[in-house]
Amino acid sequence: MISEITGIVVHKDQDTCVVNVHGIGFLVETSRITSSQLPACGHEVHLYTHLVVREDNWRLVGFISPKERETFLDLLSVGGLGIKGALSVLSVLGIDGLENAIVQGDWQRIKEAPGVGAKLAQRIQLELSGKWQNRPVKVATPLKPSADEPGDEIVQGLMALGYSREEAQYAAQQVDSQGDVATRIRQALRALDRR
CATH class of the missing domain: 1.10.8 (Helicase, Ruva Protein; domain 3)
Structure with missing residues (x-):
């Protein structure tokens, strides 16, 4: 199991990056949470990883923090949700947004992630609400737009x-x-x- 890698970013886009570790380039799939925090190409990065082994394919998924990896693994445990769907949920909601959607029973918000339909969103909400009963959740306060800053x-x-x-x-x-x-x-x- 490859649980962490440290190396030089040699390529990155919104869904993947290539990290060179002592001459070996690892293709790492990422959420937008992680991709937005990657350093520029040529700089060193440390990623927490999870290796998904299938019969015909090995996929390395990387995360900027242990909590993001833990959240991804919890999502991956939901029946019917694969790697792409789990990364999509993380990318659209973020960790705090997902936690709040689970706590508030707001499966409609989970459904905003591309590739996640109503039934799957309800299953995610149901399964993670049971799993995260004792997980400390940061409850978001409603966003209040400022009159002098419309954006x-x-x-x-x-x-x-x-x-x-x-x-x-x-x-x-x-x-x-x-x-x-x-x-x-x-x-x-x-x-x-x-x-």
Whole structure:
């Protein structure tokens, strides 16, 4: 089992990175939480990893923190949810957002993750609520938009998904001022993807 790697980032995009460890390049799948915090290519990174072994495929998944890896493994234990779906949930909701959705029974929010339908979202909520009964959860306070900073709720929303304040502020400047917060956050995420 490969549980951690430390090496030089030689390539990265929103879903994967390649980490060179003593001349061996490891292709690592990541959530957007991790990809947004990776250093620039040529710099060293330390990732907590999980190796998923299938008959015809080995996949290494990397995380910026042990808690993100633990959350991913809990998601992976849900029947019907694979690697791609678990990373999608983490990327869209973030750790705190997922914890709050589980605590509040808000499976509709989980369904916002691409590839997760209503039945699967309900199963995730049900199974993790039982598993996380004793897990300390940071309850989010409702976002309050500031009158003098119309993009503030976008910045807070992106930061809740794991993006840095600098990335969130950049993305907030790229979106239309029209539309509801969810629509504008999706526009901001697309702007970050193109960056």
